[in-house]
Amino acid sequence: MTATAAPGISTVITKILGGFAAAVVVLTAGCTDEASPATSSSVAADAAPPGGSVVEVVSRTEPSVVTIRAGEGLGSGVVYRADGVIVTNAHVVGSVKQVQVAFADGTQVAGQVIGADEITDLAVVRVQRTGLPPVPIRLELPKPGETALAIGSPLGFENTVTQGIISGVGRQIPGSTTGGRPLVDLIQTDAAISPGNSGGALIDGQGRLVGLNEAYIPPSAGAVSLGFAIPSSTVVDVTDQLLSTGSVAHPYLGVVLTTLTADIAQPLGMKVTSGALVRQVQPGSPADAADLRAGDVIVKFDDKQIATVGDIYAALRETAPGKSVALRLHRDGSGTQVQVTLGTLSR
Structure with missing residues (x-):
């Protein structure tokens, strides 16, 4: 299914991949059946970690966010399971099967892309490393006004943190602005995100993943702090399907x-x-x-x-x-x- 232009939306939407701008390509109707979390992941909708200051929350979360280099491109990713499973955007890994993953402790290891879904723009990478700290995941949608922290590697600056709020949920961007299918059901935030943040974590004030950073509208289009993320419930659903069957x-x-x-x-x-x-x-x-x-x-x-x-x-x-x-x-x-x-x- 495709869509034609809708009035009132800028025609410039930027995919946040590797330091250069491109049109966002695809997102369409993905699966949102209630996810059944993998036992080794940290999906816990009810068991919220302790809050604390922003510094404390970021300190707990930083080890769960990685930098991914795929050919000439650079993006971010999030530790999904302790046994080496990492989730990122499909556009970060592109068509490559081997990537380099850099962790917050400075180590770098090779990663294997074991599955990707272009429709939801999500991909799964596995590294030969255990004992990783999976990010706690919040399945329910955040509410507008809640604290939002974006962690990733914009323009290669690893473990960069920006703070804002959840600006809206259920956002839609018409296909005419993306060059393909419309983006739907996105979380909007004013936490600054830039090229290289793609696939990184959008977390709440308690350090729980609420979304995977996906796209932003650049200042050249007249926007100020308009960023978007894929909800964590979609991330969990798609990732678990890729892990279990290799497809979605x-x-x-x-x-x-x-x-x-x-x-x-x-x-x-x-x-x-x-x-x-x-x-x-x-x-x-x-x-x-x-x-x-x-x-x-x-x-x-x-x-x-x-x-x-x-x-x-x-x-x-x-x-x-x-x-x-x-x-x-x-x-x-x-x-x-x-x-x-x-x-x-x-x-």
Whole structure:
């Protein structure tokens, strides 16, 4: 699924990879079934570590954040399990299978990329080292206004810490600004992040991972401290799937969409001016089996109102593959509803 331009969003979104800017490429509907944490990771939604000053929190967390060098690129990563499992962004490792991982104690070891998922932009690296300190993980979303600390290696400055707050949750960036699929369900923060922070930790005031730093809008676009992170629940879900099967199952609808606006709707005589307009239905897809048609406007996904293509991706991310969902449509000037059983797209 792809999206066309949406007004009011800067056309410059920067992927935070290795000291140079590029368009963010992909993020789409990922799996968000309730994660079942691996026993050797530090996922503990209820058992919060002690708080303390920012200095104390950072001191506890720094050993869990690493620097990753992949060819000419440089990014960050987070220790996920004590037995050498590290999670980072897929765009940090790119197409390479071997990386160098630098730890807070100054040691560097070789790392093997054992799985990556371009849809959620997450990758798993394994190093031959045990006894590592996994970062405590908070599964529930943080609330706007909470303390946010970003730790990573911006421009190669290892273990750099910046402080801010959680500015918002459930953020969406249209596909027209990313050069691919829209970014959805992101955490927004004003903690400064820069090239090289990608894959690093966004932690709360108690030192728990709430997100993996993903992207920012640069000052050249008129932005001031607009950064985004992948929620930790998505990180856990995708990482555990990559570790167990080597791939990630995503819900699949099988349509090409664009956001419906008044400028599009009025010349076509449509009675609705917002929603996800179906431009194309892929033959043999779940959408095809449910008789979705080009020209349909999706305005509701089960109980979720749909105003943009990003809303569809957000709704898919919260839905398991194989589930049957009700789509409320506007078709030929009247409302109708179809039932769609979502397929599975494995990457």
